[in-house]
Amino acid sequence: MNKLDDFLKNEGQTFPGKTYVEELLMPVFNDQRDFLFHVMFDIHRAHVIMLTEQGIIPEVEAKVMLQGINKVAQTDVGLLLYEPQFEDLFFMMEAKIGEEIGAELAGKIHIARSRNDMGVAMYRLVLRSHFIQLLGSAHSLSEAILTQAEKHTTTYITGYTHTQPAQPTTLGHYFLAIYDVLQRDIHRLWSAYENVNQSPLGAAALTTTGFPINRERTRDLLGFDRIVENSYDAIGGADYLLETATALMTCMVDTGRWIQDFLQYVTREFGTFYVADPYVQVSSIMPQKRNPVSIEHSRSIASSAYGDALAAINMIHNTPFGDIVDTEDDLQPHLYRSFTNANRVFKLMYAVITTLKVNEEHTKKMAAKSSITITELADTLSREYGVSFRKAHSIASHISKVTIAEKKELYDWSVDEINQIIKAFVVVRLTEAEWKKIISPEYFVEIRSVQGGPNPTEVQRMIDERKHSLANKIKDYEQTVMTLNQKHKTLIEFSF
Numbered sequence: 001m002n003k004l005d006d007f008l009k010n011e012g013q014t015f016p017g018k019t020y021v022e023e024l025l026m027p028v029f030n031d032q033r034d035f036l037f038h039v040m041f042d043i044h045r046a047h048v049i050m051l052t053e054q055g056i057i058p059e060v061e062a063k064v065m066l067q068g069i070n071k072v073a074q075t076d077v078g079l080l081l082y083e084p085q086f087e088d089l090f091f092m093m094e095a096k097i098g099e100e101i102g103a104e105l106a107g108k109i110h111i112a113r114s115r116n117d118m119g120v121a122m123y124r125l126v127l128r129s130h131f132i133q134l135l136g137s138a139h140s141l142s143e144a145i146l147t148q149a150e151k152h153t154t155t156y157i158t159g160y161t162h163t164q165p166a167q168p169t170t171l172g173h174y175f176l177a178i179y180d181v182l183q184r185d186i187h188r189l190w191s192a193y194e195n196v197n198q199s200p201l202g203a204a205a206l207t208t209t210g211f212p213i214n215r216e217r218t219r220d221l222l223g224f225d226r227i228v229e230n231s232y233d234a235i236g237g238a239d240y241l242l243e244t245a246t247a248l249m250t251c252m253v254d255t256g257r258w259i260q261d262f263l264q265y266v267t268r269e270f271g272t273f274y275v276a277d278p279y280v281q282v283s284s285i286m287p288q289k290r291n292p293v294s295i296e297h298s299r300s301i302a303s304s305a306y307g308d309a310l311a312a313i314n315m316i317h318n319t320p321f322g323d324i325v326d327t328e329d330d331l332q333p334h335l336y337r338s339f340t341n342a343n344r345v346f347k348l349m350y351a352v353i354t355t356l357k358v359n360e361e362h363t364k365k366m367a368a369k370s371s372i373t374i375t376e377l378a379d380t381l382s383r384e385y386g387v388s389f390r391k392a393h394s395i396a397s398h399i400s401k402v403t404i405a406e407k408k409e410l411y412d413w414s415v416d417e418i419n420q421i422i423k424a425f426v427v428v429r430l431t432e433a434e435w436k437k438i439i440s441p442e443y444f445v446e447i448r449s450v451q452g453g454p455n456p457t458e459v460q461r462m463i464d465e466r467k468h469s470l471a472n473k474i475k476d477y478e479q480t481v482m483t484l485n486q487k488h489k490t491l492i493e494f495s496f
Contacts, residue, residue: 029082029331032089035336037080039125040093041073043118044203045491046221048109050214052496057108059496065109067493068101090115102214107430110213116235116323120200123332124368125222127244127490130339131193132481137346139474142179143324144353149175150463153241153456155360156367156441165370168441173454176462180260181464185251190248192240199224206323207231221494222486236322241335245309248338252306255345259299262352266292275354277347278407294492298348305341308334367441371410372401376438376447385428388395395425410439 008187011017016025043064052062072093086092098106152171159169199222202208204216219227228234265272279294312334318469319326374396379393399421403410415435422428430438437443449455 006204013149016084016087021082022364025088026082029089031079031329033077035126035333036122037075037077038073040090040118040120040394041069041120042125042488042491044069044109045098045494047113047201047490049221049494051111051215052211053217056111056211056213061105061108063496064101065097065105068097068106069109069150070492072096072098074168090118097254100462109452112209112213114206115202115263116205117200117203120203120235121222121326124196124198124200124224127196127240127339128193128484130197130336130343131189131244132484134187134343134346135146135189135193135477136352137343138182138189139477141346141350141353142182142470144350145175145179145182146463146467148172148353148356149179149459152358152360153459153463155358155363156445158367158370158372159364165372167330167372167375168367168444170445170456170459171363172456172459172489173461176459176466179371179466181254181258183470185247185254187249188250192243194225195240195243197223198223198240199227202227203231203234221487221491223484226392232322238319238327239314239332241312241327242316244335245338247337248309248342249306252302252309252342252345255349256299256306259295259345259349262295263292263299266295271359272358273333274357275352276357279352279355294348294352295327298345298352301341301348302345305338305345308338313337355422364441366480368411369409370437371403373410373439373441373444374400376378376444380430380434380438381422381426381428384434385426387426387428389460391425395422463469 011019024367048057048062048065050070051057052059057065075096080089080092083092086095094106094110097109100106149172152175153173154169156168157171157174158165159167159174199215199219201218201222202213215227228237262273264270274291275290275294279292280290281293283289283291312331315326315331315334377399378389378392378396381387381395382389387395399410399413400417402421403413413435415430415432418435419429422430445454445456447455449458449460
């Protein structure tokens, strides 16, 4: 007997072959069991209710069907294992319902329905629950960031461009920038949620059905906001997956950027942030270490969330427009993992930010170094003395270079020394008061009171507006959650 004969003997001669079972059917079954079990039974309930109300099945049969569905829905999913006589979880559960109410009645549950529209509906329901969890964590993180921003409207820090000290700003101004990016991420997540929360049910395999069903009724019972009207679109369109993935990817990239900042700010050299003890670890050999592992893990997990979302997009790329396995059971767990990891990131960073301590004296001291207020010299020469800005900029640039060459800070110069340098360019003499303002991070920040600037009063105005807006967003979110919970309660408790 050759290798091929040995292989075929081991595989078997009929579907499914041993390899197909071990490498596909069994893993898919486990994913369906872990992610789709409960929403599958919600769809069964909604479909039976609709069929009955439409007069397609008699009420007396529907009552028995719902009893059987509800009983099997209480199965301990942890005990479910793949069985080769069933292609997947759906057929296993149909058989188990049949054991309770008889195969004839169990078979009627599938009237005017396909695995296609049912499958897409299950995926959408699971994604919806993930959106709800992630948006709740995003709102909590938003509150934590706003709280820190309000604490630090006058905490002066060094602002960076191209990784180099650029200009003084405040930590409140910086935190508010992070907050605003997160709000745009939340907006993108809500937009994706709205397109996910649409019902494909009633599309059946592709072209609807000859039975007089009511698509709006199943939509309402399951808490979907709308139906995907075109039945071909309901089955073939996968853009709800792409939008979900891109929203997750954008969110995690945005989040990873400021997490990277945090890892720099907690270094001993920077000494800006102090992470609370519950979120650091001590080295196994170097007892002086306070390793900010909570932030490191957040950065790594954010990358993992991004990667799973990108995998989903890659799996859809260049697939035919229609029912195709590439958008189904093999893909969905990537998005579920992406959501789970994104949620972990938000929860970890909520804990870090809520308990974060800031070395305000140190940050203020650093904000006066590296000549980062020198822009105000150019502004003063232009604003107060009529020097063209380009000439004023060249004067400021020259002073900055001399300061670096002599290993000084701006505050090391006396106003007389500065005036001596300036007179080689223009006939201007700064006063002592003007020079003190020019080298002051506080003055630099205070004078930048243009809308959106770091001036503490302007930052507080922005914070107040955002607190009000966030409160409304959270209120809307809570209303959405309450509505979905009520819909589910009504569905579970429905009786004729």
